[in-house]
Amino acid sequence: MWALGSCRAAAAMRYSCLTCHERQLSSWTSSFVPFRICPSSPSSCIVSSSRCLIRCASSETSTPPGDSKSASTTQPIAPLKPSAAAPTGSVPAVDAATTAKSKLDGKRKRRLPIDYSQEYTDNVYIPAVRAMNDYLLKPTDLDKLRKTTKRSPVTDSPPLTVFLKKDVEQRAIEVWGSMDALQRERKKRRETELERNVQVSNVKRLLRDIARGEGDSGREERDAYQDDQLKGSKRVVYSAIAINAANFSFKALAWLYTGSHSMFAETIHSFADTCNQAILAVGLMGSTKKPDKLHPYGYSSLRYVSSLVSGLGIFFFGFGLTVYHGIMGLLHPTAIAPLYWAFFVLGGSLLSEGGTLMVALGQIRKEARRQNVSIWNYVLRGQDPSVNVVLLEDIAAVLGVAIAATSMGLSTYYNSPLPDCIGSLCIGTLLGAVASFIIYTNTVALVGRSIPIALQQQMTQVLESDVLVRSVYDVKAIDMGGLNVRYKAEIDFDGRQLTRSYLDKQDLEMMLEESQNLKTIEDLEGFMSKHGENIVDLLGSEVDRIEASLRKKHPEVRHVDLEVL
Template sequence: MEEYLLKVGDLEPLGSTKRRSPFENEPPIRVYWRAEVEQQAIRKWGSLDRLSEEKQRRELAWRTHQQTLFSVKKVLKDYRRGQRNKPYYTVIEEENLKGSSNVVLTAVGINAINALGKGAAFAVTGSSSLFSETLHSIADTANQVILAVGIHKSAQRANLDHPYGYSNVRHVASLISGVGIFCLGSGVAFFHGFHALYDPAPMGDFLVGYCVLAAALVSESVTLTLATRNILRNSRRQGCSFWQYVRQGRDPSVNVVLLEDLAAVVGVFVAGSSMALSAVTGNMMFDACGSMLIGGLLGTVATFIIVTNSHALVGQSIRQEELERINLRLEEDIMIRGIHDVKGIDMGNGLVRYKAEVDFDGRELTKKYLERQDSDVLTAEAKQLTGDEAVEKFLLRHGEAIVDMMGAEIDRIESDLRKAFPQIRHIDLEIL
């Protein structure tokens, strides 16, 4: 049919025979005699020369169509190039990243100073609890440096290697931080406390330790307050409670700072109480038990951080209420009959990837297309349709225009969704 420009109907009057298919487990194929097919083509086109001319005409039309497509693609390419120069994050997203970065960098400085002070106090007092607190501050400092690197990396733009951006780097950094707390902080502190039970160190002067712990309590409270304020502000913006925001790991970097500093404040009270009990009773067992309690506290915090960030990395859905609002907005569009297989994935940094299979209303689309056409001209064209070729040209022209309109409608729907929900960064709509 391609060689002689024939259609299925042109072959019906010709004789044929059935032959075994050359492909395994396939039904027999129908075979026509070339001479008869050629004669049918001559009857349809007049001669083989006219058939050749028709092929050349169609080849020229195809090349013209390809050139038009090339021009359109070039315009789209220039448009996408211009889009790359636009800011990747909205103003609110930039504020969130900047706020998270300030909290983490402040925590790095304070924890580094606390680690030095607690280490010096441990050298003077020999307290196991102070040793655990020193490890705690060292682990916090190292982990928060990792968090700062993660925040910087997550702000990078999407590229060919990472088309959805680097937002999840923050979850990776927080996961590494949680593992670091569990191994370095919890494990070593618990082991040191257990060892001190059987081989207690001589009791030193705890006054220096009390002073360092008091200073650490003040400084850790500052970073804890900063992290709390940042989470409260962001949770209000996203319409959820403080603990929902923390539990779902919406801002993993600030969550880690919050939990680490909360553990640090509790750890200061545990260390101070253990040292006081040991000083009053003269028994270093209380100090060793304090070290083990701090290790257990760090282990609990680390487990929570690891679990929440693991869920986010696997692909954590956005809140059901938020997903339903997006679905409702999409279903309200006149072009949409229904949506199926909906997914809203939290990409981190407050960004969302939304995917849905869309049942487009072909009648509404056609009605909108007809509204933009001159009905008199369209009617005149339809009346002049005589023969297969005229019908084919008519359908091809208007069919392609309707498909182009569908593309424009999808762009409009995606634009409307982004305006209504600025947190949506990527939208994947599949036509059923």
């Protein structure tokens, strides 16, 4: 069989039966037949025209194409050889075409595969809004840039005008000078926007409070409570600084005059107390700073930090130096001068230290009574770290004066420096114990400590007593220092009660009429969306109301985080 032209399917039939025609052939004839793609191998039937001249074999009573009977009896035929009468000029034509195509394929440049491991952003487009927001450009800055339109991802929306990202970045560099300058401007605008959002949020909250008739009364009461506690702490710390500075001066003179090891220990003790209480004063002043962007919960923990530093100072300076001086006195004993002046100084120090001790004890008793806890529990939990440090230092000072007076009296009576050196060691040990207690209590407070269980249950009871609250879960209440408590809980709200509260504020007849006029799904969706949004706003207002109620009954609660289940 012969095929003319460039029909690959016809050329392929030279060595196979005409299976694609689904006819059984018995003799040779010449005819024009329309070429149909073979269903068994359609990919190989590529025809250059709608008809091919095929020299095919068919029987004298050839069955028309499409005869079902003949099609059903179609049998495979062995490959046929071309007839001798067939023209021989067509085969070289096909071979020449194939050879030419092979040469052309050999000259064609090989395409490089895509490397997906490398970044390529030259084809990234961004819309105009993003170009202006991310690169701080104006609409006039984008006029001269290359732009195109892309189909909008939102259905039934007009096409988007987009710009090449690399062109936008280049334009931003021209406007701002460099990408670093652009980043600085972004940061500046972000801070300004954050401050504006905070102010707007405060105004909204104030308007909600005024609408509920509450105003800032609860916040003012809380601030007054904390201001009173802070004033008491400052009074104790400042008086302790003045008295300890005076005691240090007199004890230093007495030590220089007598050379007593116990008096040296008391001198170091008063000097350490003066420095540490100055650190406490700095911490008190810093803790009054208002919250800012870097410290959104305020600086109340700074009091614990200053108290911790004070405890470390007492331990390393007071304990270490006095113990070292006592050991050196035992190893190298020396005669001591008359100690009469030292007794007068110790007597005055006992009176002054006792005075500051009573002031600190009175402040702690007042705050413990206000919080309905014992004095020991108040001190142990470090509720007011500054006053606690003053109290413990004054207790150590009074005991230290008693130890120094006893040791110096024994040294005078026995005329031996040994009791005086032992007294220095006892005073150092006392300072070490006090410093260790201060370090422990403030470290626990800084790590994050829960408030007492009884107080936490009282706060939870306030929430559970509200009509909208079904239950309270995952309660966490942390003492942040300075009478600042952070309370967090997950609330299961009663949806029916919340809906009833919303309906009480609506005109039900108007809502009924509006619902009866709903005709389409779109109308129903709009109706539900409007009232659903209003209910969500009401839920936010109810959360604010519950938080205000909790703060009113427990002024120490500074931050409340209520999550809706």
